[in-house]
Amino acid sequence: MTRPLERTSPAPARLRPAGYTVVRVGDRSFLLHRRASAVALLLAFxxxxxxxVSLCVGESYVSPTAVVRVLLGQPSPDELVVGTLRLPRLVTGLLVGAAFGVSGALIQSVxxxxxxxxxxxxxxHGAGAATVTAMTFGLTSYAVLPYVSVVGGLSAAALVYAxxxxxxxxxxxxxxxxxxxxxxLGSLTRLFLxxxxxxxxxxxKVxxxxxLNGRGxxxxAPLAWVLLTLxxxxxxxxxAQRMVSLDDSTATALGVRLGPVRLGLTAIGVVLASVATGAAGPVDFVALLAPQIAHRLTRTAQIPLLSSALTGAGIVLVADLLARRVFSPVELPVGVLTAAVGAPYLMWLIARTRARSAGGT
Incomplete structure (x- = not known):
């Protein structure tokens, strides 16, 4: 007696969130957000x-070919201008912007x-108050001031948290x-001034x-070491951002200890912001703008850290380039340009938040 053939249904395909691609590396697989990856590549470019452009433009123009030659370590007559004068400032701006971008993303997530x-x-403001206090009492070494800024930033964050x-x-x-x-803290800073x-x-005051004037x-170096260590x-x-983005009851039901997670994210953000402040001063509104721009570009559930870092670095570089050249021969501090853009954005954000609250949303 022959048995009828059993009809077997095909195995169901594995489900993955919309907009994601599965990337396999050996035995491991990862979900990669396609739009966020494309945005990160665009921002890096x-x-x-x-x-x-920043290395090319200055009191004397250097061609992009000569800049690339210097960056590759090849002999060039522009080594002094590009490698000694402009490149250290550029590296500092990149690291400062990236640190502020990631710091803002973490604190906004928390x-x-x-x-x-x-x-x-x-x-x-805590980092600034501590640094100005140290400078008032005669401590003006740029090798020590970054550490003073870290202590001031951590102390201010601990006070706010408490x-x-x-x-x-x-x-x-x-x-x-x-x-x-x-x-x-702003009043305390003005008092010491x-x-x-x-x-x-x-x-x-500067x-x-x-x-970034005179920075190298x-x-x-301290900021680079902190970023590598972290x-x-x-x-x-x-x-952990995915956990804190949930409402408290849902996260608690899933077994997430929100207190330690939030404290850890805040501590990382505070350390990055404090070290960046020690390197270039409190470049205002970069940490406010960069995460929001990156979030709107990627349209992800959480604020993307990599895109925030790249956006922060781009904002600082563009602002520094404009500050050096638009009002030449006068060179403005980079914080003047970021404040000119960030302050109106902050007011618009506050007005938008109030309008939403009034509308009951």
Whole structure:
């Protein structure tokens, strides 16, 4: 007796979120967001082009071919101008912008608020107050000031975190407390500026605006080491962002310990913002603008860290290029240009938030 053939249904295909591609490396597989990857590549190209233009343009013009020759280590008569004078400043700007971009992305993810950034919640103001205090008492070494800035930024963040904690970290309370601490620290900074030596006060004012003038590898090296050291932590942060983006009840039901996760993300963001502030001063609004631009470009659920870093680096490089050339021979601090763009954006963001609240959304 023959048995009838059994009809077998094909195995169901593995489901993956829309917009993602599965990338296999050996035995491991990863989900790669297609749009975010394309945006990151585009941003990297824009940053590279801007960097070459920045190395070309100055008091004397250097051709792109000569710039590439210097970057490749080949003998060139433009080695002094490109390799010694312009390249250290460019490297510092790249690292500062990337650090501010990632810092803003992490803090905005924790606060779940697009208004939250290191320069709004008091981190850069704490770093600035500590640095100006040190300069007032005669400590003006650029080799030491970055570490003073880190101590000031961490202290300000710890104060904001302690004042905002009420059995949990509420996003709105976190931002409001940070703004209050920023105002207090700004007043303290102005007090020390009036009490200090005139020449030191002038130097501190330029530093407080945020400037890449005179910056080089001495300022870039500590920031580069911090970024390299934090690579494992940033990989964890990219994963932890998904957890803090959920509402508290859902995340708790999934077994996520929100307190330690938020504290870890905030600590990484604060360290990056503090070291970047020590390298170039508090370059305002880069940490506010970069994550939001990257988020709108990628349209991902979380703020992308890589795109935020590239966007921050691009903003600082473009602002520094414009600050050097638009008002030539006068050279403006890079923070003047970023503030000119960031301040109207902040006001628009506040008005948009108020309009949404009034509409009940």
């Amino acid at each position: 824009v940053v590279a082009v801007t960097a070459v 606060a779940r608020n697009s208004l939250a950034s290191p320069d709004v919640i008091g981190v850069t 004042l905002a904690w009420r059995g949990g970290l509420h996003a709105t309370r976190f931002v409001l407390v940070g703004i209050g601490v920023s105002i207090a 009036t009490k200090g030596d005139y020449l030191v006060a002038q130097q501190a 530093w407080l605006t945020g400037s 590898y001495d300022q870039a 690579v494992p932590a940033l990989l964890w942060a990219a994963h």
